[in-house]
Amino acid sequence: MTNFLGEELRKIRLERGMSLDDAANQIGITKQYLSMVEIGVRKSVSFDIMANLSKCYNIPLDYLSHFIESDSPKKHLxxxxxxxxxxxxxxxxxxxxxxxxxxxxxxxxxxxxx
Structure with a gap:
């Protein structure tokens, strides 16, 4: 199963020039946890983590919601x-x-x- 949310989060993190360590520290999670989300081992995250991801990457929370439980890839903005x-x-x-x-x-x- 493809993990569209994880793929999008990784793409955005890399576009921002952030390492896993930097992003995880700003989000308030471990580097391992963020990695698991990006590669699809963790299929979902709490609302608080999603809100922190949104703040860290400076993207709207509702944009990220389009990638949750998606059956098909969404257009990247x-x-x-x-x-x-x-x-x-x-x-x-x-x-x-x-x-x-x-x-x-x-x-x-x-x-x-x-």
């Missing part, structure tokens, strides 16, 4: 696409959770008129 996803997620968090700004409301109004 480019660095620009990941950056845009982060910007959108942060804007949504600010406007929805903290009720700051009107960007989303303005966009909704703009598109609802069409």
């Amino acid at each position: 480019t660095e620009k696409e990941l950056e845009l996803w982060n910007i959108i997620n942060n804007q949504v968090k600010e406007e929805v959770y903290y009720r700051k700004g009107n960007t989303l409301k303005s966009l909704y109004n703009l598109f609802s008129k069409k």
Whole structure:
């Protein structure tokens, strides 16, 4: 069985130029545990570890969720696409959770008129 989450995590770690030691220390797990996740020995991880992976690699948590229990490989996002996803997620968090700004409301109004 292919482990799409592990493959994606390894790809992202290597793109960031991080060693297993560096990444594991930042995530709060052992190097061996991270290696087991990447090669597919560990098929799942806790939500806390997923959240720490998301923070460490600066990628949205919901992006990683696309690779969990997947039957087929997902399209890998480019660095620009990941950056845009982060910007959108942060804007949504600010406007929805903290009720700051009107960007989303303005966009909704703009598109609802069409």
